[in-house]
Amino acid sequence: MLPFARVTIIGLGLIGSSIARGVRAGMPGVALSGYDADPEVRETARALALVDDVADTPGAALIDADLVILCVPVGAIGAVAAEIAADLPADAILSDVGSCKASVVEALQAALPAATIVPAHPVAGTERSGPEAGFAALFHKRWCILTPPEGTPAVAVERVAEFWRRLGADIDIMAPDHHDxxxxxxxxxxxxxxxxxxxxxxxLEEVTSSEVIKYSAGGFRDFTRIAASDPTMWRDVFLSNREAVLDMLQRFSEDLSELQRAIRWGKGDQLFDTFTRTRAVRRSIIEQGQDDARPDFGRGDH
Amino acid sequence: MLPFARVTIIGLGLIGSSIARGVRAGMPGVALSGYDADPEVRETARALALVDDVADTPGAALIDADLVILCVPVGAIGAVAAEIAADLPADAILSDVGSCKASVVEALQAALPAATIVPAHPVAGTERSGPEAGFAALFHKRWCILTPPEGTPAVAVERVAEFWRRLGADIDIMAPDHHDxxxxxxxxxxxxxxxxxxxxxxxLEEVTSSEVIKYSAGGFRDFTRIAASDPTMWRDVFLSNREAVLDMLQRFSEDLSELQRAIRWGKGDQLFDTFTRTRAVRRSIIEQGQDDARPDFGRGDH
Incomplete structure (x- = not known):
C-alpha cells in the first residue's frame, strides 16, 4: 500500500524534481502536484510534465495533499511555511529536504504550530541545479535522515520513512542537533x-586562471565540482548551521596548522603517518557502497 | 619514426606501469626494460609482462637504452640517479615523472652532471598505486609539462615531447620554478x-567514524579519493616543494578566515558572491576537456 495518495512538492529544483521523477518511477498511482516561486521553473516543470499539476500559487498546489514536501533553500523555509499555513490540509504531513535541521524544525514549528512535521534530509545531490537536473535514481542507496520533533506520532514518521524507502533510500532517525x-x-x-x-x-597573480584550469587534473578539478553547487542553497546552509560549521572549521584549521608545521620543519614521518591513516577511510566508504569503487570515480574512459 | 628505440622505466608503480602499457599500445616496436627496487613489484611486473625485460638491478635495465625514465617518489630521485650514474649510456636521455621539478632538476644535475636531462611531469594519476593500477589511457588528453634545464639541446626536448604525444598527452614547456x-x-x-x-x-569525538562514512555522500567522499593517494609520493612532494606549498597554504588560510568571518557575522551577500564566482571555474575546466562533463563525475548509475 502506498504511504501517501497525493503528494505536493514546493520547489522544483534538483531535489524536488528528482523526488517527482522518483515518485513516477516507484509509486505510480500517487497524485503529484507542485509549485515553484520562479515562473520559469513552473514553465519548465509543465513542459517536462514533472508532476500532474503545476499550480500558480502554493495554496492551490496543496489541495487534498496528504504529504507536502518543501524543497526550498533552508533560509526560505520559514517564509514558505507561513505562506502555506492557511491552506495546509489539517491531516497532511509536512516535510522538507533541507541540509540543516535544527533551524528548519524551529522555523516550521513557529509557522505551523499545529502541523504534523517530519523533517527529512536525503544525503544526495549533484553539482547541477534546476528542474532539468533531477533524476529518479538520485536517492538510490543514499541515506535519508529523518529528524522528527519530540511528540511526532510514530505512524507519521513511518509513513515518511516508507516514502523515502520507495525512492530507493535507507532511513536513519536522528535528533536535529546531532544531525547538524x-x-x-x-x-x-x-x-x-x-x-x-x-x-x-x-x-593568484603569478599563476594565471588559464594555468589553473589546464593543470587541474592534478587534484584541483575534484574541488571545482563541489564548488559549482547552488550558491543560494549553500549560503543558507552556512548561515543556518553557523555554530556547528564554525566549530568544525576550527578543528580543521588546527589540523591544517599541524601539517603546515610538519612541512615547514621537514617532519616526513609525521606526514607519512597522517597520509597512511586517511587511506583507510576511503576503503570503508567504498565497502559500504557510498562511493564508486572504480579509480578516479570512474571518470572518462578509464 | 619512433622517438626512441629502447626505453627503460625505473619504478613500476601506477605511472611507470601506465607508461609501459602506453608504449605497448602506441609505440609497438619500442624495446622496453624495467626495474623496481621492490622485489614483489618486479615479480608482478614479470607476471603482467609489463615490459620485455624486468632486470634485477637498475644497471642491467639500462643497457642500450636511449630513454631512461625515473618513475620513483621525488625524494628518491637523487639516490636513484647516483645509483645508475655508472651505467647510464652516454647518449641516453634521462627523464622522470616527478610532481616537483626544481628539486628534481637540482638532484639530477648533481648526480649526473654530463647527462642530457629532460624532466617531465604528466599531470595525471588516480588514487591507486602499484603495477596493477596502471593503464594505457591514463595520459590521454592530459598535459605533460617538460622543464628542461637551460642549455638542453632542443632536439632532446622534442624527442621526449614526441614520446609523450604518442602516449596521448599534450605538451607544455615551463621553467622548473614556475611549474612548482x-x-x-x-x-x-x-x-x-x-x-x-x-x-x-x-x-571527532561526538561524530563517530561510522557516521562520517555513512553520510559521506554529502561532499566528504570526494576528498577521500585524493586522500587515498600514495603516502610516500605525497610526503616527498610536500618536503620537496615546501616553499611554494607553504605560500599557497598561507593564501588559502587567509581566504578561509575571510569566509569564516562572513559566516560568523551572517554576511550572506558575501557568501553568495563567492559561491557564484567559483561556479564559472568548473565550466571552464569542462569546456577544456579536463574533467568529465557528466554530473557527479559520472559516478555510479547516474
Whole structure:
C-alpha cells in the first residue's frame, strides 16, 4: 500500500524534481502536484510534465495533499511555511529536504504550530541545479535522515520513512542537533573548503586562471565540482548551521596548522603517518557502497 | 619514426606501469626494460609482462637504452640517479615523472652532471598505486609539462615531447620554478587540504567514524579519493616543494578566515558572491576537456 495518495512538492529544483521523477518511477498511482516561486521553473516543470499539476500559487498546489514536501533553500523555509499555513490540509504531513535541521524544525514549528512535521534530509545531490537536473535514481542507496520533533506520532514518521524507502533510500532517525553536527563535517565543511580553494586559485597573480584550469587534473578539478553547487542553497546552509560549521572549521584549521608545521620543519614521518591513516577511510566508504569503487570515480574512459 | 628505440622505466608503480602499457599500445616496436627496487613489484611486473625485460638491478635495465625514465617518489630521485650514474649510456636521455621539478632538476644535475636531462611531469594519476593500477589511457588528453634545464639541446626536448604525444598527452614547456608554483595550487594544496579534512573527520569525538562514512555522500567522499593517494609520493612532494606549498597554504588560510568571518557575522551577500564566482571555474575546466562533463563525475548509475 502506498504511504501517501497525493503528494505536493514546493520547489522544483534538483531535489524536488528528482523526488517527482522518483515518485513516477516507484509509486505510480500517487497524485503529484507542485509549485515553484520562479515562473520559469513552473514553465519548465509543465513542459517536462514533472508532476500532474503545476499550480500558480502554493495554496492551490496543496489541495487534498496528504504529504507536502518543501524543497526550498533552508533560509526560505520559514517564509514558505507561513505562506502555506492557511491552506495546509489539517491531516497532511509536512516535510522538507533541507541540509540543516535544527533551524528548519524551529522555523516550521513557529509557522505551523499545529502541523504534523517530519523533517527529512536525503544525503544526495549533484553539482547541477534546476528542474532539468533531477533524476529518479538520485536517492538510490543514499541515506535519508529523518529528524522528527519530540511528540511526532510514530505512524507519521513511518509513513515518511516508507516514502523515502520507495525512492530507493535507507532511513536513519536522528535528533536535529546531532544531525547538524554530523552534516557539518560530512557535507558543510567540505563545501566551504572547496569554495575557498577554488576562490584562492582564481585570485593568484603569478599563476594565471588559464594555468589553473589546464593543470587541474592534478587534484584541483575534484574541488571545482563541489564548488559549482547552488550558491543560494549553500549560503543558507552556512548561515543556518553557523555554530556547528564554525566549530568544525576550527578543528580543521588546527589540523591544517599541524601539517603546515610538519612541512615547514621537514617532519616526513609525521606526514607519512597522517597520509597512511586517511587511506583507510576511503576503503570503508567504498565497502559500504557510498562511493564508486572504480579509480578516479570512474571518470572518462578509464 | 619512433622517438626512441629502447626505453627503460625505473619504478613500476601506477605511472611507470601506465607508461609501459602506453608504449605497448602506441609505440609497438619500442624495446622496453624495467626495474623496481621492490622485489614483489618486479615479480608482478614479470607476471603482467609489463615490459620485455624486468632486470634485477637498475644497471642491467639500462643497457642500450636511449630513454631512461625515473618513475620513483621525488625524494628518491637523487639516490636513484647516483645509483645508475655508472651505467647510464652516454647518449641516453634521462627523464622522470616527478610532481616537483626544481628539486628534481637540482638532484639530477648533481648526480649526473654530463647527462642530457629532460624532466617531465604528466599531470595525471588516480588514487591507486602499484603495477596493477596502471593503464594505457591514463595520459590521454592530459598535459605533460617538460622543464628542461637551460642549455638542453632542443632536439632532446622534442624527442621526449614526441614520446609523450604518442602516449596521448599534450605538451607544455615551463621553467622548473614556475611549474612548482603552478602545481602547488592545482595539485599539492588540494592534496594537503584533502588529507587534512579526512584526518579531522576521523578524529571527532561526538561524530563517530561510522557516521562520517555513512553520510559521506554529502561532499566528504570526494576528498577521500585524493586522500587515498600514495603516502610516500605525497610526503616527498610536500618536503620537496615546501616553499611554494607553504605560500599557497598561507593564501588559502587567509581566504578561509575571510569566509569564516562572513559566516560568523551572517554576511550572506558575501557568501553568495563567492559561491557564484567559483561556479564559472568548473565550466571552464569542462569546456577544456579536463574533467568529465557528466554530473557527479559520472559516478555510479547516474
Amino acid at each position: 553536527r554530523v552534516l557539518a563535517v560530512t557535507s558543510h565543511l567540505p563545501h566551504l573548503i572547496a569554495y575557498t580553494i577554488v576562490g584562492t586559485a582564481s585570485d | 608554483r603552478v602545481l602547488a595550487v592545482t595539485s599539492h594544496l588540494p592534496h594537503l587540504i584533502a588529507y587534512t579534512i579526512v584526518g579531522t573527520a576521523s578524529d
